Amino acid sequence: MARIVKAPEERRAEIVETADRLFREVGYAKCSVEMIIREIGVAKGTFYYYFKSKPDILEAIVEKTLGQIVEMAKDVANDPALTAMQKMEALLGSSHIGDEDSLEVAEMLHLPENRELHELTNIQTVLQLSPILAEIVEQGIGEGVFEVEKPLETIQFLFTGAQFLTDGDMFGFSEAELRARRLVMQAIIEKALGAEPGSFQFMNPIRAVQ
Amino acid sequence: MARIVKAPEERRAEIVETADRLFREVGYAKCSVEMIIREIGVAKGTFYYYFKSKPDILEAIVEKTLGQIVEMAKDVANDPALTAMQKMEALLGSSHIGDEDSLEVAEMLHLPENRELHELTNIQTVLQLSPILAEIVEQGIGEGVFEVEKPLETIQFLFTGAQFLTDGDMFGFSEAELRARRLVMQAIIEKALGAEPGSFQFMNPIRAVQ
Amino acid sequence: MARIVKAPEERRAEIVETADRLFREVGYAKCSVEMIIREIGVAKGTFYYYFKSKPDILEAIVEKTLGQIVEMAKDVANDPALTAMQKMEALLGSSHIGDEDSLEVAEMLHLPENRELHELTNIQTVLQLSPILAEIVEQGIGEGVFEVEKPLETIQFLFTGAQFLTDGDMFGFSEAELRARRLVMQAIIEKALGAEPGSFQFMNPIRAVQ
Amino acid sequence: MARIVKAPEERRAEIVETADRLFREVGYAKCSVEMIIREIGVAKGTFYYYFKSKPDILEAIVEKTLGQIVEMAKDVANDPALTAMQKMEALLGSSHIGDEDSLEVAEMLHLPENRELHELTNIQTVLQLSPILAEIVEQGIGEGVFEVEKPLETIQFLFTGAQFLTDGDMFGFSEAELRARRLVMQAIIEKALGAEPGSFQFMNPIRAVQ
DNA sequence: GATGAATGAGAATTCATTCAT
DNA sequence: TATGAATGAATTCTCATTCAT
Numbered sequence A, B, C, D: 001m002a003r004i005v006k007a008p009e010e011r012r013a014e015i016v017e018t019a020d021r022l023f024r025e026v027g028y029a030k031c032s033v034e035m036i037i038r039e040i041g042v043a044k045g046t047f048y049y050y051f052k053s054k055p056d057i058l059e060a061i062v063e064k065t066l067g068q069i070v071e072m073a074k075d076v077a078n079d080p081a082l083t084a085m086q087k088m089e090a091l092l093g094s095s096h097i098g099d100e101d102s103l104e105v106a107e108m109l110h111l112p113e114n115r116e117l118h119e120l121t122n123i124q125t126v127l128q129l130s131p132i133l134a135e136i137v138e139q140g141i142g143e144g145v146f147e148v149e150k151p152l153e154t155i156q157f158l159f160t161g162a163q164f165l166t167d168g169d170m171f172g173f174s175e176a177e178l179r180a181r182r183l184v185m186q187a188i189i190e191k192a193l194g195a196e197p198g199s200f201q202f203m204n205p206i207r208a209v210q
Numbered sequence E: 001g002a003t004g005a006a007t008g009a010g011a012a013t014t015c016a017t018t019c020a021t
Numbered sequence F: 001t002a003t004g005a006a007t008g009a010a011t012t013c014t015c016a017t018t019c020a021t
Helices: A008-026 A033-040 A044-050 A054-077 A084-092 A105-109 A115-142 A151-166 A175-193 B008-026 B033-040 B044-050 B054-077 B084-092 B105-109 B115-142 B151-166 B175-193 C008-026 C033-040 C044-050 C054-077 C084-092 C115-143 C151-166 C175-193 D008-026 D033-040 D044-050 D054-077 D084-092 D105-109 D115-142 D151-166 D175-193
Strands: none
Touching (some): A151 B151, A151 B175, B008 B033, B054 B084, C084 C115, C115 C151, C151 D151, D008 D054, D054 D084
């Protein structure tokens, strides 16, 4: 096959992205290295030139994904101009704000993922994001909008429930069922954080059915 | 090897139980059919006489496990002598009541499981158990101990959070961390169900540190 | 491919023999499992049903070969009717005596072998055969035909020299060169063992050029 | 990486030396070209600029090694001031004479080598060195210290036995076992060459145990 | 019902070698 | 001279499944 030379970072990114997509589409275990390289049009050796094993690229994907999520969350959390509630909305709201191509946390987490990626990314997401969210909750306590004793543990529980219940299609819920669950989630979160009922309405915006 | 003839149901049950145990011990993907039959001392053909494929026996295991859990939950739920709170305690409490070898729901769900079984059983557990628990919540509303609008969805959210956060060692929490999370879980559940603070204390019994 | 079922020992022996031959023909490293199974006409899985790895079958081959050699040597050594000199002749002589299909030690050792098999079999042959030969030398000392102080070490040295110098075609000697070396070998062995000059003439029989 | 230009002979020698060392350390087959170039800090292409293949560099190494050995042996053999016995001692003696960093033949041959290098170098060593040694034996016959009919073949046999029996750790002998074998070797060599008993004592110098 | 030898389609990984720059 | 990204054939090994007995 014709040899096409690319800048290493470019080639590496190309492989990561393709693998990421295929892993999510067909699952990590069922997606062979063969599939990945055929999709890109490179040789087996090229794959192994950049990644020393299949688990190795999985790690790279998780790191990349988490990096993006955490970075965005930190940007929001550290913005001194925002109230705790505004930060919550920015991170958990389901409506797009600002520029188009920025993926939101909520959206990122709702990709149809498979088990391995699920476990690795979702769990890591909960673990890495909850301290950031907990800090926002602390800010909110200071601002008098939240009232809760153990912000970190509370956030972790709520996050986990939200993550796994509405993520992917693990549960096979219909759109209507998902909506109902999101509404309830909102109420539980408000109660758990001691927030005003309705203050997390941004999680369930009224909008036209997609 | 000597041919040992057994009653079909017995042989089938033997295979299911062994596979169940091995799947949980070493994981579904990593447990080969070979391992299962060697453990029992039976031939390959015998396995395929009873189950048409490996996924097939996985399904059988999940069905069996769920059946046991759901049956027990229904027994409790349908006991006319118990209050809603007592039923909750019976199903979610972490202390043993009654005979020794009966596995509780809470206990069953906390076995170190692997991904495949996890996904299949945990999710199915949430889906099948939540209507039963929701009914108990309705009973509790009638008895004035709970106050919540959407029992089913609320239960599902809480159940999911509890399930995934404290199950297995997905998150790698230490014992102390798990205890902290269980305490918070109790508070959130009470708030979400509109129950008296401390009424779900049975989830966190004071006991000697192991 | 048509499934041909054979008795396990038969199939196993078939694989060992084919592998043995191919390893010697093309070398252990260069002979792939694929080559072996294609030669026999069985599936890959069949090979791995009988041998857990490629090194595993190598071991089996060496064991088989050594077993045959050592067994024959022991039979000769333990024959009470033979003198030490006759035993030496039986084991080291290059002319066929008796039944046709019995491979002699000398002949067995002169097969064109490759490195791995060479190292493993030749060395093991020296180590396992030298005590047997040393015992014969002791018998010879008693009979007054040998005179040497350290039979075992002496035998090992002589055996090693003989083994590696005239074995296979490591050195690329011509037939004439080999003959010359064998003659000298005879003289050295006689001197080293303190035997009568010419007593090991059986190693170099006068015969028509092949 | 920064491109470091070196004089061709220097670069070539650098690669040969590194490959030589690594081949001996990890074995020819197990030492990849990658390992060699990483060790030097040079690119793949550079390796293939100097050597057309991996077997090619192996050949270069053997030639280099043999060259050194043969050259030294010739220097000794052609020294008109030395007796045959002194030459034997110079070449086969196990004690250091002269300057420190000069490797002796005996020492060179006892490096822990691997199969490929072993076969190629040891055999070639025997073949190239034996005529030189044979010439010394002829000189010794003239001087009345040796008495043997076929010097070349005799030397070849003795050399081969010595080489393979005590080389590397093919046989896995202990230090004590090796000492016993070297003593016997001395006796056999003396007998085979018709030399005075004890005249080859230099092969087994009495020295403090290490 | 039961056996276990046999199947074969993959899977991951290695590495000597090439070639555009 | 030198670089290093790219190649791809080859290799070992796995394991769910089949089928002759």
